[in-house]
Amino acid sequence: MTLDKLLLSIGGGFLVVFIYWFFFGKKEEVLEAGDRVDIIVDGGYKPSVIKIKKNQKTKISLLRKDENSCLEEFIFPDFKIKKYLPLNEKVEIEITSTKVGMFKFHCGMNMFNGKVIVE
Ligand SMILES: [Cu+2]
Incomplete structure (x- = not known):
């Protein structure tokens, strides 16, 4: 192997690591939910990533502790859910997905x- 090829492959290796880090390395709180999960709404959603099982009913309890009025709206389009979250009061929703995949939820203004x- 010549030097330039060696450098190229090292560079390529770094690039792969960088790309991996960029897309997968960002720290996200992932929670494997059983049949229920609690989400605290406070400067975002904690945890913000939840894993559930297909065809299994999951209860999600949302507790908003943030006074930011935008967070008072909880929108989950794929499940046709739009909920008002009063401050410091738990709101429960239930979801069951018959499809695998990734489904996003967000606040009033995303x-x-x-x-x-x-x-
Ligand atoms: Cu918002």
Whole structure:
């Protein structure tokens, strides 16, 4: 192997690592939900990524602790859910997905979002 090829492959290796880090390395709180999960709404959704199982009913309890009025709206388009979240009061929703995939939920103006991964 010549030097330029060696450098190229090292560079390529770094690029792969960088791309991997860029797309997958960002720290996300992923929670494997059983049949229920609690989400705290406070400067975003905590956890913001939830894994659930296909065809399994999952209860999601949302508790808003953030006074930001935009977060008072919880929108989950794929499940036709639009809920008002009063401050410091739990609101429960139920979802069952018959499809695997990734489904996003967000606040009133889509500034904060999270997702449900169905496996
Ligand atoms: Cu918002």
